[in-house]
Amino acid sequence: MKEYKASTTIQASPERIWAVLTDGGSWPQWDPSCDKIEGRIAPGEKLKAFTKLSPGRAFPVKVTEFVPNQKMTWTGGMPLGLFKGVRTFTLAPQGNGVEFTLHEVFSGPMLALIGGSIPDMTSAFQGFVAGLKSRAEKPG
Template identity: 65%
Template structure:
């Protein structure tokens, strides 16, 4: 029997919201949102421009489940669901454990800006198991920089063809 039935949500919930890892990178790309979107959703060709991806299995489309294989952890697949999909604007890949014990949310945003597009990738890991699981997550700072630079070079080259 819980003597203080109302203390748990008020004490634990705010604490859980502060347990997170947050990585991001952004760049401005001189290409159309359509060109960038086509590249971001073309799973078989990620290896043409994204240096940390070994392969992506599945179709990058609304509600689809895909598996990402990365050089950062080559022995395992990262299953994600395309949980949000607004063509030319925003895409979200989500993964995690039941009950929010651990969650990873990767967001891609495209914002038109003076004839170019500002692209941002952000991943937030959260959940009560993050202190344990977080030790196995590599620092994503450099890989995210490589991601946006590879995307920029590939999109701008395609735009000039």
């Protein structure tokens, strides 16, 4: 198993954060690692994520969990679970804001072969949560 995680406290309502998260077209404006998101971020939808970490390569995922204002999960990988990536976006209201967590776990029998080609996503995850925080906390 290989995993990456980043969290931050965002001074905005869960509804505001959710609106930013589910507007895939705007991601390149605030996520420093995102080139574009193709598809509609909604329950059961298939998306293609394009990142600056792997230019020109599409990462197909499916929205496998969608609980508005609380949690969303994207799942991708190879058939038969040979390699799987599960990215979870979690919003947990705190006293004076929302604790937002981005967490991705890679697993499966092919991880040993594929794992070395997965770039270190630590700074990308930190950039994502910082960008989301900045965007969600902006007035309007």
